[in-house]
Amino acid sequence: MTLPFAAVEPTRLVHLSTVDVIIVAFYFALVLAIGFYLRGRANTGEDFFMAGREMTAWVAGLSFLSANLGALELMGWAGSAYQYGILATHWYWIGAIPAMLFLALVMMPFYYISKTHSVPGYLKLRFGEPARAVSAVSFAFMTVLMSGVNMFAMAKVMQIVLGWDINFSIWVSAGTVAIYVALGGLRSAIFNEVLQFFLIWAGALLIPILGLYQTGGWSNLKVQIAHRFSEQYVHLWSGLGSFSHNPMGINWVGIVFGLGAIISMGYWTTDFLVVQRILAAKDIRSAEMAPIIGAGFKMMVPLIVILPGLLGLAVLPMKLVGQNAAGAPGVYTYNDVLPLMLARYCGPGLLGLGITALIAGFMSGMAGNVSAFTTVWTYDIYRPLVHNKGSDHHYVNMGRWTTVIGVLISIGTAYLVMQFASIMDYVQALFSFFIAPLFGTVVLGMLWKRATGPGGFWGLLCGTLCSISMWAWVKADPSALRYVALSPNAKALAQDMYQALWSFLTCVIVTVVVSLATKPKADAELTGLVYGLTEVPKVGNVPLYQKPVFWAGVVGIVFLALNIYFW
Amino acid sequence: MISIWFFIGISLLVNGLLILGAGIYEYIHPPAHPTVELFQLHANAWWGGVLTVIGAMYCYFFSPKRTRA
Numbered sequence: 167m168t169l170p171f172a173a174v175e176p177t178r179l180v181h182l183s184t185v186d187v188i189i190v191a192f193y194f195a196l197v198l199a200i201g202f203y204l205r206g207r208a209n210t211g212e213d214f215f216m217a218g219r220e221m222t223a224w225v226a227g228l229s230f231l232s233a234n235l236g237a238l239e240l241m242g243w244a245g246s247a248y249q250y251g252i253l254a255t256h257w258y259w260i261g262a263i264p265a266m267l268f269l270a271l272v273m274m275p276f277y278y279i280s281k282t283h284s285v286p287g288y289l290k291l292r293f294g295e296p297a298r299a300v301s302a303v304s305f306a307f308m309t310v311l312m313s314g315v316n317m318f319a320m321a322k323v324m325q326i327v328l329g330w331d332i333n334f335s336i337w338v339s340a341g342t343v344a345i346y347v348a349l350g351g352l353r354s355a356i357f358n359e360v361l362q363f364f365l366i367w368a369g370a371l372l373i374p375i376l377g378l379y380q381t382g383g384w385s386n387l388k389v390q391i392a393h394r395f396s397e398q399y400v401h402l403w404s405g406l407g408s409f410s411h412n413p414m415g416i417n418w419v420g421i422v423f424g425l426g427a428i429i430s431m432g433y434w435t436t437d438f439l440v441v442q443r444i445l446a447a448k449d450i451r452s453a454e455m456a457p458i459i460g461a462g463f464k465m466m467v468p469l470i471v472i473l474p475g476l477l478g479l480a481v482l483p484m485k486l487v488g489q490n491a492a493g494a495p496g497v498y499t500y501n502d503v504l505p506l507m508l509a510r511y512c513g514p515g516l517l518g519l520g521i522t523a524l525i526a527g528f529m530s531g532m533a534g535n536v537s538a539f540t541t542v543w544t545y546d547i548y549r550p551l552v553h554n555k556g557s558d559h560h561y562v563n564m565g566r567w568t569t570v571i572g573v574l575i576s577i578g579t580a581y582l583v584m585q586f587a588s589i590m591d592y593v594q595a596l597f598s599f600f601i602a603p604l605f606g607t608v609v610l611g612m613l614w615k616r617a618t619g620p621g622g623f624w625g626l627l628c629g630t631l632c633s634i635s636m637w638a639w640v641k642a643d644p645s646a647l648r649y650v651a652l653s654p655n656a657k658a659l660a661q662d663m664y665q666a667l668w669s670f671l672t673c674v675i676v677t678v679v680v681s682l683a684t685k686p687k688a689d690a691e692l693t694g695l696v697y698g699l700t701e702v703p704k705v706g707n708v709p710l711y712q713k714p715v716f717w718a719g720v721v722g723i724v725f726l727a728l729n730i731y732f733w
Numbered sequence: 734m735i736s737i738w739f740f741i742g743i744s745l746l747v748n749g750l751l752i753l754g755a756g757i758y759e760y761i762h763p764p765a766h767p768t769v770e771l772f773q774l775h776a777n778a779w780w781g782g783v784l785t786v787i788g789a790m791y792c793y794f795f796s797p798k799r800t801r802a
Binding site for chain 2 (some may be wrong): 204357441481510522
C-alpha cells in the first residue's frame with residue numbers, strides 16, 4: 167500500500183496543495199471526533215438504532231437528503247447532464263419532489279405512529295412475517311453489496327482524479343465510517359450527514375457561480391450550448407413528445423409514470439436507507455416537516471450537480487466521451503465533468519474543499535447504507551429469526567458488531583468488483599428490482615384495508631420476479647427493449663422506467679387478486695396501520711406557517727414554477 | 734449535548750480561515766502562470782471570507798455555553 171499523497175499518477179486530473187491536504191485531513195479528524203463524542207449516547211437500542219427519536223425537523227430533513235447525496239450521485243448526474251442536457255434534472259424534480267411530499271403528508275403518519283424500527287418492520291405489522299422476511303433479507307443483502315460497489319467506484323474516482331492508491335481510499339474511508347457509526351449509532355451517522363451536507367454545498371457551489379459569471383448568465387449559457395451541441399439540451403419537457411426528439415431516448419410517459427409515479431415513490435417512501443432518518447424525528451410534526459425540508463433543498467441540488475454539467479458543455483475545450491470510448495491519454499469521460507470543472511475554477515484551498523465535498527458525499531452515502539443495514543439485520547432478521555429473547559444491551563452490541571461486519575462485507579464486495587467488473591452492473595440492476603414492487607405493497611397496505619398478508623407477500627414476490635424477468639429478457643436479447651418500453655427508439659434509461667412501471671402493476675394486480683381470494687384481517691388488527699381505520703395524529707394547534715401542509719404547498723408551487731420556466 | 738450546528742460552525746470556520754489564508758497569500762504573491770480560470774476574481778479569498786463569517790456565526794449562536802443557558 168502506498169501513501170496517497172506520495173502516489174504519482176501521470177494522468178490524474180488535479181494536484182492538491184498543502185492547504186488542500188490539511189482541509190481533507192481536518193474533515194476526517196472532525197467526523198471521528200463527532201463519533202467519539204457521541205459514543206456515550208448510544209447505550210440503548212432506541213439510542214443506537216433510532217437516535218433516541220429526538221431529531222428536529224431540520225436535522226432529520228437534511229440527513230434524509232444527505233444520505234442520498236452520495237459522491238457517485240454528484241459525479242454521475244453531473245456527467246448525465248453533460249451527456250443528456252437539462253433532462254437529467256427530472257431525477258431531482260419530478261423524480262423526487264412529489265414522492266417526498268407524498269411521504270410527508272400521506273405515509274409518514276403511519277410509519278411514525280406504528281413506532282416501527284424499519285420499513286420491513288411495518289410490513290410485519292401489516293402483512294405478517296413472510297412479507298417482512300422477503301423485504302428484510304433482500305434489503306440487507308443489497309445494501310451491503312451496493313455499499314461495496316460504491317466504495318470501489320469512489321476509490322477508482324480518487325485514483326483517477328487525485329492519483330490516490332485504491333487500497334488506501336477503500337480502507338481509510340470505510341474504516342472511518344465503521345468507527346463513527348459503531349461508536350455513536352444512527353445519531354452519529356445523522357450528525358455527520360448534516361455536516362457533510364454543508365460541506366458538499368460549500369465545496370461545490372462556487373462552480374455554478376463562477377461558471378455563470380464566465381458564460382454571461384443562464385440565457386447566454388443556453389445560446390452557447392445550442393450553438394455547440396443542440397437546443398434539445400436545454401429544454402426540460404418540450405423534447406419529450408417522442409423517444410427520438412431528445413438525447414435520452416425516452417418519452418413523457420416514462421418520465422411521468424415510470425420515474426415520477428413509481429421509481430421515485432418507491433425509493434423515497436420505502437427505501438429504509440432514507441426513511442430511517444425521518445423515523446428518528448422527535449414528534450409527528452417534525453417527521454412530516456423533515457421530508458418537506460428535504461424536498462426544498464432537493465429542488466436546489468441541480469444548481470451544484472446539473473448546472474456544472476451544462477456549463478461543461480459550454481466552456482470545456484475538449485469533448486467528453488462515454489466510458490466505452492475512454493482509455494486514450496487526455497480523453498475524459500462524462501463522469502469526469504465535475505472534477506474537471508473543480509480543477510478549472512478552484513485554486514488552493516477551494517480545491518481541497520471540493521475534494522472534501524466528494525469524499526463527504528461518499529461517506530454520508532456509505533454511513534446511510536451501513537446504519538440501515540445494521541438496523542434491518544438486528545431487528546428484522548437476527549431478532550425474529552435467530553435470537554428473540556436477548557436483552558436490549560445484547561441487541562445494541564449486535565448492532566455495533568454488525569456495523570463493523572457490514573463494512574467488512576462491503577470492502578470484500580469492493581475487491582470482488584475490482585476483480586470482476588461486470589459484477590457492478592449486476593448489483594446495480596439487482597437493487598432496482600425491489601424498489602417498485604415494494605412501493606406497491608406498502609402503499610396498498612396503507613391505503614386499502616382489504617389487502618391481506620398472502621396478498622402482500624405474493625404481490626411483492628411476483629412484482630420482483632416480473633422486474634427480474636424483464637431485465638434478463640433485455641440482457642439476453644437487447645432488441646426486446648422495444649417491447650418493454652413500447653418503442654423501437656427507446657434507449658437504456660427508458661428500460662428502467664418501463665420495467666418499474668410493469669413490475670409495480672404486476673405487484674398491485676397480484677396483491678388485489680390474492681387479497682380478494684383470501685380472508686381479510688379484522689379491522690381492530692389494522693388500527694394504526696391503514697387509512698380509514700386510523701386516527702391520523704394532528705400536528706396541533708399551530709399557526710398556518712408552522713403546518714407541514716402549508717410548506718408542502720409552497721414547495722409544490724415552486725416545483726411547478728421551475729418546471730414551467732425550464733419547459 | 735453539544736449542538737450539531739456548533740460542529741458545522743467549527744468546520745466552516747476552520748475551512749474558511751484556511752481558504753481565506755490561501756487566497757490572501759495568492760493575492761500578495763500571485764503565480765506567474767495561474768492554473769485556474771477567473772484567477773483575477775480571487776475566489777478563494779472572498780469565498781473563504783464568506784465561510785469564515787458563517788462559521789463564526791454558527792459557533793457563536795450555537796456555542797455550548799449559549800445552548801446550555
